[in-house]
Amino acid sequence: MTVTFLGVRHHSPACARLAADIVAAVRPAYVLVEGPADMNDRMDELLLGHEPPIAVHTGYRDPGRRHGSWTPFCDHSPEWTALNAGRAAGAELRFIDLPAWHPALAGVRNRYADAEARYGEATARLCRDFAVDDADALWDHLFEIEPADGLAERLAVYFDLLRGDTEAGPDDTAREAYMAHWVRAAAAHADGRPVVVVTGGFHRPALIRLAEDGDRSWPEVPRPPDGATARSYLVPYSFRRLDAFDGYQAGMPSPGYYQHLWEHGAAGAGRLLVEAVVARLRARRQQVSTADLIAARAAADALALMRGHRHPARVDVLDGLAGALVSEAIETPLPWASRGPLQAGAHPVIVEMIAALSGDRTGRLHRDTPLPPLVHAVLAVLGEPGEERLDLGEETGRERSRLLHRLRVLGVPGVLRTSGPSPAGGAELTERWELTDSDERLPALIEAGAYGVDPQEAAAAVLAERVPGADLDELAGVLLDAALCGVGELTGQVLDDLARAVGRAADLGALGRTLAVVLAMWRHGELFGTSGSATLGAVVRATAERALWLAEGVRGGPAPADLRRIEAMAAVRDALRHAGSALGLDTEAALGVADRIAACRDAPPDLRGAALGLAWTLRGHAAGDPGRAVRGAFVPATAGDWLAGLFALAREEVLHTAGVLELLDELVAAMADDDFLVALPALRQAFGFFPPRERHLIATRLTGLRGGGTSPWDLMRLDAAPELVAAGMALDERADAALRREGLIP
Template sequence: MSATEAPGGVTFLGVRHHSPACARLVAATVARLRPAYVLVEGPADLNGRMDELLGDHELPIAVFTAHRDGTRRHASWSPFCAYSPELVALTAGREAGAQLRFIDLPAWHPALSDRANRYADADQRYAEAVRRLCATLAVDNVDALWDHLFEIGPDDGLAERLDTYFDVLRGESAAGADDTAREAYMARWVRAARHRAGGRPVLVVTGGFHRPALVRLTAGPDGTGPDGAGPEEDDWPEVPAPGSDAVAGSYLVPYSFRRLDAFVGYQSGMPSPAYYQRVWEDGPRRAAEALTEAVVARLRTRRQPVSTADLIAARSMAGGLARLRGHAHPGRVDVLDGLVSALVTDALDQPLPWATRGTLAPGAHPVVVEMVAALSGDRVGRLHPDTPLPPLVHDVDAELERHRIDGREAVELDLTDTDDLARSRLLHRLRLLDVPGHTRESGPRVGADALLTERWSPAPSGDRLARVIEAGGYGPTLQDAVTARIEERVTLLGADVDGLATTLFDTALAGLPEHSTRTLTAIARATGAVTDLRALGRALAVALALWRHDRLLGSAGTAPLGALIIAAVRRALWLVEGVRATAAPADPGRLTALVAVRDAVRHAGPALGLDPADALAVAGRVAADAGVPPDLRGAALGLAWSLGDVPDAARAVRVVAAPDTLGDWLGGLFALAREEVVSGDAALLTVVDELLASMGAHDFLVALPALRQAFGWFPPRERAAVARHVQALHGGDAPPGDLLRLDADPLLVAAARAAEERVDAVLTREGLWEGDGT
């Protein structure tokens, strides 16, 4: 077995990250060479912490690096599992007595600033070469190509096949400036190691994309580059340091197979970590058998019927596909295709996930989803107890203990109590840092009546320690970290008033008054130019909630909030008059915005000087304008009605009685004046009943979806009042509750809901549905 060697005994192994075949090759090469130095692509700033990295951890783990300065924040992960060639190189190298070095730039360096994962493959750089290889070998994508060429086949000649493969790919691709800088830096380490080794072997393990460049850069005399340049001294390259105004640090974090899986977004390109773990431990033949067993066991656990005949059929199909594809025994795709052919009898409306690249798409067949989950596995890493942790971990633990919050128990809070309010703010700060542990079930929410209680339920997570460590990149204490997180969010949101509004409410819940003020200033600055009525309505609802409910959030009646409310109401009324479309469907977002306008005029108008006459004038013009969408015309009439100007709604509804406009108009009216509709003159409901009774079957089916959406604005109590009125019109005497109760088999209802969810997923995937009724 051999690999590319430069003069003086430097051996280069180009690998694919998280490849069992490459890991086996690395281990065998270390055993054969017993090198003086093992150089690995990885963060050079971690070289003084090899003992920490190679401690007695339960894999997978990752090196997490965070960097923050005045211009950017960067977070990066360098994950390792048992079959990561880089970690195998370090472990085997230490056992062989070699000196170990990481040779790449630190993760926070600008050359890596566009990477959240150091070991993300460079597939996009050589996509054309991969496409041609896949077409020639009749495989779907680079994962199937890799298995076909390397994972399933014999280890004999593996190094030469890898060299040829990466030479072909790199030969057709030009490295960018970032890769060039990294490769020049790594080459300096190679030359220095060669100089220090004094003729003893040096092994260099890097991603295959970099190997050809490193061979070229160290191919000159005495290991220098082609032009003869290179360090002649005995010094290692200097490790770059962060800027004087930067905060940077690296820590080990527990990782999980789920986070390693390409099907859930990991960038390494190697999917199905549980499967490849079995390949590493038992070889590809036994891994294929275990894969079938794992999928069947998972499906049976979830009460999916899988018979012995199905299992035999799946294995027979996998074996046949393997022979057809030239494999000595079934590989991952062979087994998966065999299982699908035996277990999935429905038509599939999207490609199988292993036939494409990227994440698992919404709407995938349930059996396929379980198959992918079985391949992913549920293993979660664990750090050795002596592993150094960032200060934030200790600060969070101390705060939770000080506030008597146990991660195994639900937390019931009375927000009028000082101690409970402090506990609530602690939990909200952890939520803002994406630290799992508790999930809020109830409490103050935008647009709802003020609640004085809050409930959090325990939500244990295997990723909790990792998430706290990662949050430590924002600061050493909980206060510092959440402050930096909010500052970052406000900066990134820019003029996004909807996102800023959410942030404003979050800062209030977390007890961060200074950041509430900064966020409020950003919203106020953006309000004058915003053109999205829905986003403006969200901001107005948040500002109004904060202005009204001071006991919880300490912000009631403040002048900045009042100024924002005034500006948002005026801007929203101006935007409403500019909406033009005669047949647009109802838009719940803009209706909710008008609800916020109504509430602002009702509850804050007298104190802030908002004149209801201004809103009534706009409502009158919009309600009478045939060029305005029906839902806004109905909402305008409802706005006037809710502000005391009682209209002739029964006459107005006859104007929009067409099947394709009636439901949308009613949706707007009910959104703004549902209480008035129920408690006031019942003439409107009588007319609606007459219009529906006069419709033919076709017209009724046309009107039905929008009508369902319209009556969805009524809560159960008010629906019962509507039911009583309709029943009185038709001489019925059944209890109103019976009219609202669906007389159907619950299993049938559940099946219908599942079918609707699948339809929604397909529509969303095809860009025909936005999940909000549009």
């Protein structure tokens, strides 16, 4: 009996051909493949006749751990070709690795993660010896472009060298011991016929050693512990998700290129890559001439000859294209010289080259593939594409809203809310959604199926994942989502966590967001399903009091207005307005805090303005003379930041209190040109708190005040940006000053 151990690189066309050829040649009794052993009784499902790329998605949940991972297959995956060739040869097929949920794979998002990081020193030495940039170029140089003769022997030498004396960690040790047990059992049950074992090259040396002695009975497949849920389903996958340049954990980069290599060989792959790059660039109206194309191909051929390749390899073609199509200096390293996502600032031509390498193929499951209950539950009620308008005043509208919010929380593509209630808004009872078709919807629903059998259960599980370790801001987001999704049991748990977090919070902005959320839920309990919650009222009160206490201690000089800080003061205002008497909030104490902040020169300008606005709105009038208060607080250098706080909290009071708008116009007009130019961005931000109707009212009053026949609409529709106009005026003034100094103008 012979056991053939084939160590491979995942998603390698050369290894995929070799695996299929070996299985077809030896016609083994068993084909053993690195993969999740708990899928063995579903091998027929895996080989139904899908169109790769596809993947096995596994979701795992227990009280202490949640994990999701993938086992992907494409046409040129050695595991895939070995299984299909084994089925054709009549062999028994087995996955022999631990299930994806097992603790030994807890840190693995993708099972077929190549092991270069484990033997980086050996890989770096080989890269230096062969004068290539990285392990991907090294692999192409040694195996993908070279003839197939002796490939198995060369792979064995390569992986033996890389593994060397490397000590495997405890997770790899556990996996290798389990896989070796399967090998021993298959060898014992093969009745003298061959056995073929296909695993990642890193594991091959250990498996050869471990397979010699030990238990030869069939190993048991581990089962999830009590209280845990583990579900696995086949999902359509895509080349984009496979690609290392999109951040894929491991595997071959540029799956589109390797698909061409699989289908057309090295010469055809290079030609098709050039065509794909040119097509993408021309589709984006980038000029690529025939001369550019000839230059790129000539450069690729010359580089291949210089590097000892019979045909241009992937990096030869890419280097040739970059040399021919990118004329200016490139600030960042070429992405194919390393592994990982594209860096910010990559040249547009380089971005299109990487996209062409990646390809746009998306897999398709066979129509008889079993799908999780969640998919059927959602597709039965999702409805046709189009816009939906929901009346949240009716139970049917609220129930439909909860379903769509659950899908939003699950990350289902093509489900977008375009408008609706928000913590900062009023009691809006209309919600609008846009439903569109998406190729990514089915994979997303299948993967979400690991969380539950229906949208409510799945959304609750996803939200529960967000709770551990969440800060105050994140907890507020979970609370709002739980309420919108109608997950009542989670709402109570998160409220308890929030109540504890509020007492130790030190971030005024986070407190403000939390207060806005809990206040909205307290005010509109029928809408959010939180009517009569005493805990919610207690959190509103504690958050408002904590926010005021923190606000009084904030110190700092001139700085850009902090919008989150301003929003926190607005949330306090709303809490005092709408819940003060019902929840026993001390309005007089709050007014005292606001007056002290507004008068404190050490407090930031935006906070002083917000405090003045808070006191103004709560009293219904400014303390004392409003004009005197405004004039005393207005400092040109920080005027925009101070006004941002004031307008955010007391916009209507400023607009409708006699003489205040005119006073502000006087103060702004009196600013020196340089001061005005510096303050202009902050002033624009401040006046942005007024909606268009009120800005038109301001323009009407100002044009009436100044006269000159200017229309308010003309004032609001400048052809140039105000900053540009102000800069031009400043430049004119400096030019006039220079001319006067030289006596050229009076």
